[in-house]
Amino acid sequence: LAKTTQPISMDSYEGQEVNITCSHNNIATNDYITWYQQFPSQGPRFIIQGYKTKVTNEVASLFIPADRKSSTLSLPRVSLSDTAVYYCLVGDEGESFNRKLIWGLGTSLAVNP
Amino acid sequence: DAGITQSPRHKVTETGTPVTLRCHQTENHRYMYWYRQDPGHGLRLIHYSYGVKDTDKGEVSDGYSVSRSKTEDFLLTLESATSSQTSVYFCAISHSRGPTQYFGPGTRLTVL
Numbered sequence: 673l674a675k676t677t678q679p680i681s682m683d684s685y686e687g688q689e690v691n692i693t694c695s696h697n698n699i700a701t702n703d704y705i706t707w708y709q710q711f712p713s714q715g716p717r718f719i720i721q722g723y724k725t726k727v728t729n730e731v732a733s734l735f736i737p738a739d740r741k742s743s744t745l746s747l748p749r750v751s752l753s754d755t756a757v758y759y760c761l762v763g764d765e766g767e768s769f770n771r772k773l774i775w776g777l778g779t780s781l782a783v784n785p
Numbered sequence: 786d787a788g789i790t791q792s793p794r795h796k797v798t799e800t801g802t803p804v805t806l807r808c809h810q811t812e813n814h815r816y817m818y819w820y821r822q823d824p825g826h827g828l829r830l831i832h833y834s835y836g837v838k839d840t841d842k843g844e845v846s847d848g849y850s851v852s853r854s855k856t857e858d859f860l861l862t863l864e865s866a867t868s869s870q871t872s873v874y875f876c877a878i879s880h881s882r883g884p885t886q887y888f889g890p891g892t893r894l895t896v897l
Contacts (some may be wrong), residue, residue, distance in 0.1 A: 703883060704883065704885060705884070706884040706885055713877050713891070714890060714891070715888030715889055715890055715891050716828070716875070716888050718885060718886070718887060718890070720832055721884065721885055759827070759828070760887075761884040762884060763883065763884055768803050772844070773830070773883075774885055775828045775829075776827065777825075777826075777827040778827055
């Protein structure tokens with residue numbers, strides 16, 4: 673069964689780059705690794721997904737090594753509005769139709785002035 | 786944002802009463818999910834649906850039932866609410882059974 677591990681919390685300052693790593697083993701070989709952002713009293717919001725190497729969009733970058741045993745979400749030049757909880761989500765290995773999706777417990781990022 | 790609404794947004798009820806939460810989507814996504822979110826547990830899947838009348842259990846399905854009679858609506862029912870079901874409930878949708886999902890705003894349920 674796949675398992676994910678993320679840091680519980682991180683602190684940063686405005687303008688800095690923040691990297692959050694999620695460790696995951698026994699994940700589905702043909703699934704995306706996906707990251708979400710959640711603000712208080714809101715549902716999680718999709719940020720970025722990747723299969724391997726590096727993916728970048730207007731919000732973040734995602735780095736995935738060749739063995740896919742971890743992924744790193746990179747937030748460039750964070751601002752106060754990036755204060756949120758960040759989750760990784762992966763698929764468990766197994767039959768694709770019924771495979772279990774494994775959520776990390778989330779990393780609470782606090783951005784300070 | 787994906788067109789997903791949940792109703793009610795807040796509900797307080799008493800132990801032993803039935804409760805139904807509704808999720809409505811306007812995106813015509815095939816898959817719909819119900820999660821609960823509790824401190825220290827993150828998001829846990831209750832039930833999901835892969836089509837009209839097609840549903841399956843998640844990891845914490847005991848005490849919950851679901852129904853999907855139309856593509857756009859997914860109902861979660863607590864037949865007899867208990868205090869342990871006090872939680873925030875999120876509905877999500879996706880094109881396929883995978884990790885790319887879009888979430889509704891949530892329903893905060895308190896069972897006294």
